[in-house]
Amino acid sequence: MAYEPGMDLAGGGRAGRLRGLSGKLPAWLLYFTLPIILLLVWKGADMLGYIKPYTMPSPEKVAATAIELVRNGKLVKHIVASMERVLEGFFIALVSALALGVGIGLSKRVDIFTTLVLQILRPIPPIAWIPMAILWLGIGETSKVFIIFLGAFFPILVNVVDGISGIDAKYFELASVYEIPRKKLILRVILPGATPSIMTGVRVGLGNAWVCVVAAEMIAAVSGVGYMLSDGRSLSRPDIVILGMLVVGFVGKVMDDLVKWVRAKVLVWA
Amino acid sequence: MPDILEINHVCKRFSQNGSIVEALRDINLNVEEGNFVSIIGVSGCGKSTLLRIIGGLETDYEGSVTFDGMPVTAPSRKKGFVFQDHRLLPWLTIEDNIRFSLPEEQEDRESIIRESIRMVGLEGFESAYPKQISGGMSQRVSIARALSNDPKILLLDEPFGSLDAITKINLQDELLNIWKRESITMILVTHDIDEAIYLGNSVVVMTPRPGTIKRVENIDLGEPKKRTGPIFSRYREIIYREFFTEANSPFIYNL
Incomplete structure (x- = not known):
């Protein structure tokens, strides 16, 4: 049986019929179909009077607010403020999780020494630290960076340790044949060998960091996307709240895409 | 030539599911500098374990192994080891894999890398x-x-074991050329009788349970070495007989 254009390679049945239907749509259009449907449902509900303006604004009201906040520069200012905190907290978390993770991954004694404290601290949601963070560090930048650090630190640490323990023992044997010194072993075998797992940690950690910055800013801040949300609530402006939520989601998606792009670059060898 | 390697009364046991398995029993073998020794045997005869002991990768055994006048206690750069899986670091390029193996203070590092790739x-x-x-x-x-x-x-641990037949023959010839040119002592572990005879100027036959040396056969195929012909067939027959009785290997005689 030779392949001919239009032949149903997936076989018949439901999957085949679905393929037939969606097969007409190019992928890029399919990509935007669901968001467009949701937007239409939203607008439809608004036109039919199912939603009240003071609980749920119309799509064009949110769009108008977006344009206004972009024009006066406030939206960009809030995003940049949140982004700066995230990057600061994330990089502190990355460096310290790498250092501690390598220590734990290489030394059974460091592992035993730290494991109980880490296991108890890890399940505490970063948000639960907010009251203490404010008491200890005040309502300035430091407390928010601390919350973000907590959100990013544990996912990265867990993946660094997993990545190191997952390195095939045969590479350590190889290193012993060539009398590789410890520092070179860490830089050339352990860190690169754990990189696939570390990149997973980075992805989860950065995602968590973004969630944490919004939460921290909703409680104590005068700038940032989280502040924008809580400010919208106190002004009874649901359009600002919805816009803030959409911005949080959109920025989060873009950051995740960026991490995936970096991962592909870093892991060319895999 | 003096002996570069002396193996005396080496025994190796390990426990498996609670019972003691004798992997090697009273292995004695001397290797003269510049020789090419093939060690052949079925899987599980302890040939790879013996090679790992020589390489210093396995240190828990009885008896003594002396390399270049010194007891073997650990792996070292002076005892090159080629594993069956090539064991290249996947995250390093070909060049960087070789660079990785060389000490930072090595002189002429770049020219050594270039030369070995060539x-x-x-x-x-x-x-x-x-x-x-x-x-x-x-x-x-x-x-x-x-x-x-x-x-x-x-030390080569079944280095061509996972390669296709043609690639294998090419690499065997290349290895032989390197051996002739560099005059490095080589020990090759294999389960391929033809490979053992073609490459080694001495073939060590090992049998399993417990792993022992059954026979050491010196090989002289003349120059240049040939993979076919009466001399090769005669050696092959000698080695075959160590593994098969006449009754269950009639095809040899029908050839």
Whole structure:
């Protein structure tokens, strides 16, 4: 049986019929179909009077607010403020999780020494630290960076340790044949060998960091996307709240895409 | 030539599911400098364990192993080891894999790397990653990596075991050329009778449970070595007889 254009390679049945239907749509259009449907449902509900303006604004009201906040520069200012905190907290978390993770991954004694404290601290949601963070560090930048650090630190640490323990023992044997010194072993075998797992940690950690910055800013801040949300609530402006939520989601998606792009670059060898 | 390697009364036991397995029993073997020794045996006869003991990768055994006048206690760059899996670091390029194996303070590092890549015919692949090259090429790099460290002995653990027949023959010839040119002592572990005879100037036959040396056969195929012909067949018959009785290997005599 030779392949001919239009032949149903997936076989018949439901999957085949679905393929037939969606097969007409190019992928890029399919990509935007669901968001467009949701937007239409939203607008439809608004036109039919199912939603009240003071609980749920119309799509064009949110769009108008977006344009206004972009024009006066406030939206960009809030995003940049949140982004700066995230990057600061994330990089502190990355460096310290790498250092501690390598220590734990290489030394059974460091592992035993730290494991109980880490296991108890890890399940505490970063948000639960907010009251203490404010008491200890005040309502300035430091407390928010601390919350973000907590959100990013544990996912990265867990993946660094997993990545190191997952390195095939045969590479350590190889290193012993060539009398590789410890520092070179860490830089050339352990860190690169754990990189696939570390990149997973980075992805989860950065995602968590973004969630944490919004939460921290909703409680104590005068700038940032989280502040924008809580400010919208106190002004009874649901359009600002919805816009803030959409911005949080959109920025989060873009950051995740960026991490995936970096991962592909870093892991060319895999 | 003096003996570069002396193995005296080596025994190795390990426990498996609670019972003690005797992997090697009273192994005695001396290897003269510059020789090419093939060790042949079925899987589980302890031949790889013996090679790992020589290489210093296995240190828990009885008896003594002396390399270049010193007891073997650990792996070292002077004892090159080529594993069956090429064991290239997947995250380093071909060139970086060789660079990795050399000490930072090594003089002429770059020219050693260039020379060893040239020796195994992989010019142009310096910046390829291991996943981008074939199994045969990877094993070439692995040999180049071992040789770039200027070892006094090269230990090869079934290095061509996972390669296709044609690639295998090519690599065997290349290895033989390197041995002739560099006059490095080589010990090759294999389960391929033809490979053992063609490469070694001495073939050590091992039998399993417990792993012992059954026979040591000196090989002289003349120059140049040939893979066919009466001399080769005669050696092959000798080695075959160590593994099969006449009754269950009639095909040899029908050939």
